[in-house]
Amino acid sequence: MAPKTGADTAGVPAETQMLLLEKTGNGVEDTVYALMLPVLDGDFRASLQGSPENELQFCFESGDPDVQTMDAVDAVFVNSGDNPFKLMKESIKILSKIKGTFSHIESKETPANLDWFGWCTWDAFYKAVNPVGIEEGLQSLREGGAPPRFLIIDDGWQQIVNEFKEVDGALLEETVFAERLVDLKENDKFRGEACKNLGDLVKKIKETHGVKYVYAWHALLGYWGGVCTSSDVMEKYNPKLVYPVQSPGDVANLRDVAMDSLEKYGVGIIDPEKIYEFYNDQHSYLSSVGVDGVKVDVQNVMETLGHGFGGRVALTRKYQHALEESIARNFKGNNLICCMSHSSDHIYSALKSAVARASEDFMPREPTLQTLHIANVAFNSLLLGEIFIPDWDMFQSKHETAEFHGAARALSGGGVYVR
Structure with a gap:
């Protein structure tokens, strides 16, 4: 999700999820704002878009050819006022009461880790994260005078498989996003001489390095490519291989390499009726070894999987609410970070989720994107900040x-952590 400004409706991009109009008068006191929020309506979701004829259109979709309607009754919320910030807060509060499918941030529990400086392992290791490296990183930050009290063990700790590697080694790079989860426990890197298991590592870094909160990364479907359908561990969740279908609105804005890969090679999706059981099993294990919460990534894939499951809205809501219930049962303090969760399906299904990434990643190798990153998260937070505490990403x-x-992050009201 990224902001855009303009003076005509023809320039409104496809998939617009918030439109704020400003009408100026003779002075500041005469300025009036109109807010349009395309929202969820039953099993459908709306978005706005401009037309070449300079008309404002709204797109209404379910994501499942078998879920159709001729009626759009509550698809777009409209309100007006003289202060855009008050207008947004008031509108989201009203909308949350009308819809009942999500909550305003003021009614949610705030995770305690947001009060502490943190470190995420991603940039230091990528998928090569390991116990020795984690301890060395924590020690380095301590010696530098900035001991982190919050740690995210990012992608790289899980047991995954690339099922295409055995077929053709040349496919390995192309299918990296189609790798799938085979087990709920940590991989062999976290079982050896450096530490006996994940629990041993978590205990050690809390006692030795003063870390108060440890989060573990996982994708909404387990891993980027979901779960391995032939895994004995995953069999109980009735997984099956499905192929994402990207909407015209999505591809009109940006072709995403991860989604293109999944569209070609498929996703191992868990039976929606078993998804709470999956989350509960994953989170109860993590909690049992001392992990305090999770960062749940790749949530955007749900908007492409609605066909055959009653549509994207129904499927997303099923997964989102199951995730939130598992978090509440297994972790203290609503310890969840939602990531890649900007679609309205997720935004307006967040009953308990209190923290969400507010933009694209911080990209250290792109010098022209540094100020753009901050501009994006600041503008996006106008909407997201009324439903979540915006996470402006690590740096x-x-x-x-x-x-x-x-x-910028100190001013954001969200977490401050480096990578």
């Missing part, structure tokens, strides 16, 4: 723009 402490990013 690199040695980056040439580190002070700029650090100051």
